[in-house]
Amino acid sequence: MTEMGMVHVKGKNVGKVVLYALSTCGWCRKTKDFLSELGVKYDYVDTDLLAGKEQEDVRKEIKKWNPRCSFPTLVINNQQCVVGFDKNGIMEALKV
Amino acid sequence: MSSKISDDAIVRRMEKLNKEAEEGGYHLHPDKEFVKNLTKGLLINEKRYGYMACPCRLASGKKEEDLDLICPCDYRDQDLAEYGACYCALYVDDDIKAGKKEAQPIPERRPPPEERRNAKQSMMTASRGETGLISLTYPVWRCKVCGYLCARESPPLVCPICRATKERFERFL
Numbered sequence: 001m002t003e004m005g006m007v008h009v010k011g012k013n014v015g016k017v018v019l020y021a022l023s024t025c026g027w028c029r030k031t032k033d034f035l036s037e038l039g040v041k042y043d044y045v046d047t048d049l050l051a052g053k054e055q056e057d058v059r060k061e062i063k064k065w066n067p068r069c070s071f072p073t074l075v076i077n078n079q080q081c082v083v084g085f086d087k088n089g090i091m092e093a094l095k096v
Numbered sequence: 097m098s099s100k101i102s103d104d105a106i107v108r109r110m111e112k113l114n115k116e117a118e119e120g121g122y123h124l125h126p127d128k129e130f131v132k133n134l135t136k137g138l139l140i141n142e143k144r145y146g147y148m149a150c151p152c153r154l155a156s157g158k159k160e161e162d163l164d165l166i167c168p169c170d171y172r173d174q175d176l177a178e179y180g181a182c183y184c185a186l187y188v189d190d191d192i193k194a195g196k197k198e199a200q201p202i203p204e205r206r207p208p209p210e211e212r213r214n215a216k217q218s219m220m221t222a223s224r225g226e227t228g229l230i231s232l233t234y235p236v237w238r239c240k241v242c243g244y245l246c247a248r249e250s251p252p253l254v255c256p257i258c259r260a261t262k263e264r265f266e267r268f269l
Binding site: 023024029048068071084 | 151
């Protein structure tokens with residue numbers, strides 16, 4: 001599993017929270033803002049800023065959770081996945 | 097790298113997009129800040145790929161594979177009809193524009209790569225078959241963005257309705 005391009009955001013530890021995003025996407029931006037609002041610790045990667053093999057690896061990782069490889073894709077504790085800016089889905093998965 | 101696009105350039109493009117949208121009967125999202133961020137994304141993509149790929153989708157960087165997601169994308173009008181907003185919510189319907197409804201995130205309509213390849217293949221086979229049956233003075237071309245049809249030797253350089261470029265047209269009849 002790649003950690004390439006991951007950005008760490010500090011906050012309350014509610015488990016391993018990884019957000020696959022695009023730097024240009026409005027819904028990804030809203031998802032980042034929402035996670036910050038919730039005050040949880042998470043890592044994100046802006047997939048469009050990666051090139052070549054790095055981006056390919058991240059795409060593969062996303063597809064394991066979300067075969068359409070759409071953004072944002074949020075993966076919680078390597079167990080659960082929330083696709084899109086789904087506030088209720090995110091709160092349920094994070095149990096906050 | 098994203099900071100290199102000036103505020104001025106973003107505002108100018110926003111105004112252009114808004115003018116073209118309104119002239120064609122479309123509307124941009126009422127939240128100016130939201131539209132500004134998406135416009136910045138479009139300009140970043142234009143710089144990065146050479147075309148305005150959808151800011152909410154990951155482009156391949158190969159234009160022929162990304163044609164369907166050049167903004168306005170091939171899926172905008174279907175999403176506007178079904179959800180009142182396009183995938184990014186850059187384009188919205190009357191109710192959302194008027195603030196009567198809020199744009200919600202919607203599911204991805206763009207088929208995965210394998211399906212897109214298959215659809216392209218069968219489209220080519222179908223149009224070859226049909227042209228043998230109907231004899232037309234001129235071929236009919238269809239804009240994949242807005243559905244505009246025209247009968248002439250080749251598609252227009254730019255769609256007069258939605259301003260999609262020539263390569264977004266397909267042979268319809």
